Amino acid sequence: MPVLTRLIPSPLFVEVRRGALDSLAGILADQRLSASGRVAVAISNGSGARLRERLEPLLPGADWFDGADGTLDGAVRLAEAFRGGHYDVLVGLGGGKIIDAAKYAAARVGLPVVAVATNLAHDGICSPVSTLDNDAGRGSYGVPAPIGIVVDLDVIQQAPRRFVAAGIGDVISNISACADWELSHRETGEPVDGLAVAMARSAGENLLRHPGSLEDPDLLTALAEALVLSGIAMSIAGSTRPSSGACHEISHALDVLHPKRSAQHGEQVGLGAAFASHLRGEREVTGLIVERLRSHGLPVTADQIGFTETEFTEAVHYAPNTRPGRFTILEHLDLSPSAIRDAYADYVQAVNC
Incomplete structure (x- = not known):
């Protein structure tokens, strides 16, 4: 009798624990996503920007990009900003808007994306959808789901x-x-x-x-x-x-x-x-x-x-x-x-x- 199976799309890793953020560089290396450290990090203006100072010494080879206006045009600009950077992975650091923008931008240039959530406001941290504002209002766009999820409970406890x-x-x-x-x-x-x-x-x-x-x-x-x-x-x-x-x-x-x-x-x-x-x-x-x-x-x-x-x-x-x-x-x-x-x-x- 044949054994029928199907492949289930899922993240390569899910890290939910205290102190996970300080282990981000090690997580990316251990999962063979970026042994070289060539990482693009898209941050929000709020929580992501506040955490940048903490993370920069831990990710010395990273380049940082502001991309959290929540619009389709902003996500396209984010993709263009790191298109020629030869990065291994894009990290979306912040709330739902920046993670949605990062997923869309990564899809345009063929990069895997890791979602590093600073709040838990909705299921966009792992969904295959980016919700972005456009000229007609707000649209939902199909994208690859994040290849990895990092949730630092210490950071989440500081969220509103x-x-x-x-x-x-x-x-x-x-x-x-x-x-x-x-x-x-x-x-x-x-x-x-x-x-x-x-x-x-x-x-x-x-x-x-x-x-x-x-x-x-x-x-x-x-x-x-x-x-x-x-x-x-x-x-x-x-x-x-x-x-x-x-x-x-x-x-x-x-x-x-x-x-x-x-x-x-x-x-x-x-x-x-x-x-x-x-x-x-x-x-x-x-x-x-x-x-x-x-x-x-x-x-x-x-x-x-x-x-x-x-x-x-x-x-x-x-x-x-x-x-x-x-x-x-x-x-x-x-x-x-x-x-x-x-x-x-x-x-x-x-x-x-």
Whole structure:
């Protein structure tokens, strides 16, 4: 009998521990990514710039590049800046914007990229997607996933608590995204990759039920690992499907309709996941998501991130336009604005009981 297997795209290494940043040069050499030390380092203006002074003596052969404006044009400029440098690897050091820019830039010039995260705000640290602002708003671009992940827990503990909490919201939204994917399978026959679902949902369930606080190193480790699993799940699926359903459609709609007022991505998708679960009639799941979001100071109603009921209703109605061809509970119900307003009023009443 033949043994059937498949190759799973995944990082070459994942380092999640205290002091990992000080070991970066050794990690790159040990993994045979850069024995010569010819490294390009793309840094953010905030945390990346602050860490540069600490890392420069440890990476004497590195060249440093500023590339964290979060735009497609900025990522293209970053690629052009190090195109002729004959580097072994590109290191993206900072938050989500610089890591997304680094992934896109590295893809343009054919370099492997190592993500060194200074916060855990969303699953971009390991995903095969770069989210960048463009002339039309914001776009998602397919790129190779990072070849390595480095998360220094000492650095993460210094990040703004809001960013860490947002990462929890992003991971928990996997639960809703997977439910939407399975709904699409039942209603439209869309194939579901069971392994991708198992990884993404397990990551979400782990954070949903983890009792730790934002100051707990065990929770931070669990969050970092969950974000990595979410990224691998997307690589396995070949799309963002295991981590992006109605929850993300709602978030993208808020970004499009109110680009200057959008909250943290993880805050928006966490709220979107709770509301989408309510629309699917999953009362127990909705209650668990709301409870966990609240425990970490995350929003559970639109007004808590600065949106009125009318604005949230408009965003939910517009949301399917952000992902044409994707089937979620929003496409399934196809609610009118008045029906969405009523459903949201029911949701608010339920979560405030």
